[in-house]
Amino acid sequence: MSGIATGTAIAIAAGVGAAGSIGSAAIGANAAGNAAGAQESAAQQALKTSQGNLAAGISQVGQSEQAALAAQQPYAAAGQSALTNLNQLMAPGGDLYKQWDQTFQAPTAAQAAATPGYQFALQQGLQGINNSAAARGTVMNPGTAKGLAQYAQGLASNTYQQTFNNQLTAYQQAYQQFQQGQSNLYNRLAGIVGTGQTAANQIQAGQMQGAGLMANLYGNQSNQAANILGYQGNAAASGAINQANAWSGGLNNLGNYAMLGANLYGQNQPQGLSTPWNTGNENPTYMGSPPIVAPTSATGALGTYPGQMTNFNQSGYSPTAPTIFNSVP
Numbered sequence: 001m002s003g004i005a006t007g008t009a010i011a012i013a014a015g016v017g018a019a020g021s022i023g024s025a026a027i028g029a030n031a032a033g034n035a036a037g038a039q040e041s042a043a044q045q046a047l048k049t050s051q052g053n054l055a056a057g058i059s060q061v062g063q064s065e066q067a068a069l070a071a072q073q074p075y076a077a078a079g080q081s082a083l084t085n086l087n088q089l090m091a092p093g094g095d096l097y098k099q100w101d102q103t104f105q106a107p108t109a110a111q112a113a114a115t116p117g118y119q120f121a122l123q124q125g126l127q128g129i130n131n132s133a134a135a136r137g138t139v140m141n142p143g144t145a146k147g148l149a150q151y152a153q154g155l156a157s158n159t160y161q162q163t164f165n166n167q168l169t170a171y172q173q174a175y176q177q178f179q180q181g182q183s184n185l186y187n188r189l190a191g192i193v194g195t196g197q198t199a200a201n202q203i204q205a206g207q208m209q210g211a212g213l214m215a216n217l218y219g220n221q222s223n224q225a226a227n228i229l230g231y232q233g234n235a236a237a238s239g240a241i242n243q244a245n246a247w248s249g250g251l252n253n254l255g256n257y258a259m260l261g262a263n264l265y266g267q268n269q270p271q272g273l274s275t276p277w278n279t280g281n282e283n284p285t286y287m288g289s290p291p292i293v294a295p296t297s298a299t300g301a302l303g304t305y306p307g308q309m310t311n312f313n314q315s316g317y318s319p320t321a322p323t324i325f326n327s328v329p
Contacts, residue, residue: 025250029243036239043232047225054221058214065210072199072206079196086189096186100178104171112160121159125151 089096112118126148133144 021250021253025246025253028246028249032239032242032246036235036242039235039239040232043228043235047228047232050221050224050228054217057217061210061213061217065206068206069203072203075199076196076203079193079199082189082192082196086186086193089185089189096182098182100175102171102174104168107160107163107167109156109160112163113156115159115163118155118159118163122152122155125155 086096088094091097129144129148129151130139133139133141133147138144
């Protein structure tokens with residue numbers, strides 16, 4: 001095979017290797033891109049799933065909170081209404097604002113004497129004393145009169161004391177009834193207010209618990225999103241780096257194939273000068289070693305190699321003036 005054909009074959013082989021290297025690099029870069037894309041797609045799907053879970057959790061918390069609110073709301077409303085009524089009753093002019101304004105008045109002797117029991121006891125007692133004195137014949141006796149007076153005085157004193165105690169007891173009972181009435185009214189309304197307050201506290205606690213659950217849901221989803229986005233970023237960066245490495249390796253192999261082809265092509269060319277020799281033709285057509293010129297009478301039997309300064313002839317060595325054929329242009 002000639003030098004040109006060999007060089008062509010080498011160039012073709014190098015070109016095929018280079019094309020294979022570029023193709024391999026393209027396949028590797030595409031595979032790296034596909035892998036990174038798959039990882040990013042998986043990360044996006046995971047992010048959507050996390051967001052869906054967050055939405056479902058928020059909905060569940062909201063439903064639970066609404067159910068608890070609906071259950072406690074009537075009690076809270078009743079408590080609010082009772083509190084309004086209680087405030088009105090305890091305001092000036094209200095029933096619970098009134099104070100006990102009665103004072104105890106001691107009975108008089110006339111009031112005590114006017115009691116039905118006193119009159120009956122006095123009549124019966126005096127009659128009994130007189131009957132006893134008549135039976136003894138001592139009706140007009142001073143002792144009988146004294147006995148009548150003592151009985152009347154003792155009965156009056158006892159009757160007054162009894163009347164006083166009865167009136168005081170009635171006063172105290174009236175005061176107690178007033179206080180009990182006030183307390184009953186207040187306690188009934190206060191009980192409803194307390195129930196409403198308890199319901200309001202439970203509503204507030206439920207709302208706070210719901211807010212805490214919401215905060216946890218958002219916090220967990222934020223952490224998941226951050227991790228997923230970080231994973232997605234790492235996947236994208238890894239894919240870009242792998243693509244760059246694949247193309248870099250392909251280009252390096254391309255350069256190696258080009259250098260190898262150039263070296264092999266140079267090794268298969270004829271050795272010699274790099275410039276053409278002029279053989280009398282104006283257009284240089286030969287690359288490589290200078291040709292040997294046939295001898296003439298001027299050069300002797302052996303002739304002269306171009307560029308040499310010595311002539312040879314059949315009779316032996318004879319120095320002459322230098323004759324140069326086919327000298328380097």
